[in-house]
Amino acid sequence: EAQVTQNPRYLITVTGKKLTVTCSQNMNHEYMSWYRQDPGLGLRQIYYSMNVEVTDKGDVPEGYKVSRKEKRNFPLILESPSPNQTSLYFCASSLRDRASPLHFGNGTRLTVT
Amino acid sequence: GEDVEQSLFLSVREGDSSVINCTYTDSSSTYLYWYKQEPGAGLQLLTYIFSNMDMKQDQRLTVLLNKKDKHLSLRIADTQTGDSAIYFCAESIGGKLIFGQGTELSVKP
Numbered sequence: 001e002a003q004v005t006q007n008p009r010y011l012i013t014v015t016g017k018k019l020t021v022t023c024s025q026n027m028n029h030e031y032m033s034w035y036r037q038d039p040g041l042g043l044r045q046i047y048y049s050m051n052v053e054v055t056d057k058g059d060v061p062e063g064y065k066v067s068r069k070e071k072r073n074f075p076l077i078l079e080s081p082s083p084n085q086t087s088l089y090f091c092a093s094s095l096r097d098r099a100s101p102l103h104f105g106n107g108t109r110l111t112v113t
Numbered sequence: 114g115e116d117v118e119q120s121l122f123l124s125v126r127e128g129d130s131s132v133i134n135c136t137y138t139d140s141s142s143t144y145l146y147w148y149k150q151e152p153g154a155g156l157q158l159l160t161y162i163f164s165n166m167d168m169k170q171d172q173r174l175t176v177l178l179n180k181k182d183k184h185l186s187l188r189i190a191d192t193q194t195g196d197s198a199i200y201f202c203a204e205s206i207g208g209k210l211i212f213g214q215g216t217e218l219s220v221k222p
Binding site for chain 2: 035041044102
């Protein structure tokens with residue numbers, strides 16, 4: 001089944017403790033992206049990647065890192081999480097670029113205390 | 114600048130039509146999309162319209178685009194309780210997707 005898989009689904013952590021949210025897609029998509037969803041703000045793009053070893057900042061990249069060593073994986077790294085990063089995170093992928101329809105993962109709900 | 118606006122809530126009765134509205138500011142949009150988010154799930158592409166079209170119909174869904182007013186709407190005919198979800202419009206500008214805040218549709222039996 002074609003899908004985007006994120007792990008974990010839920011994560012509670014403390015301020016400053018490094019964490020990684022994994023994302024994997026099995027559709028051979030070139031484009032991958034991370035979004036955060038907050039009430040009243042819709043989805044805001046954190047980082048995106050057009051292909052392996054190519055990553056770029058989105059609208060809200062501060063406090064996040066990503067890597068794209070393989071085509072299928074695009075982990076999101078929070079080196080020193082803070083409470084304002086408490087949010088619902090989505091990974092998405094598409095065939096070519098940001099204009100192609102996006103396929104979304106089921107989300108990771110992160111709470112930073 | 115790039116901005117997409119939606120009203121936050123809509124409530125309808127089962128069997129009625131729902132109309133979800135969206136306004137955008139950038140006239141250079143190439144595609145406009147409607148996504149649906151059910152509780153606990155990611156966003157699912159419902160339909161999309163190319164910017165040179167005025168209307169697109171797909172079963173119970175009708176998308177209307179008014180480029181002059183930069184207004185996009187999604188009409189759901191014969192709304193069912195299973196249509197309860199958050200609906201996001203998004204515009205594609207130069208390869209970038211800009212999302213609205215989402216409209217929460219509540220369908221009452």
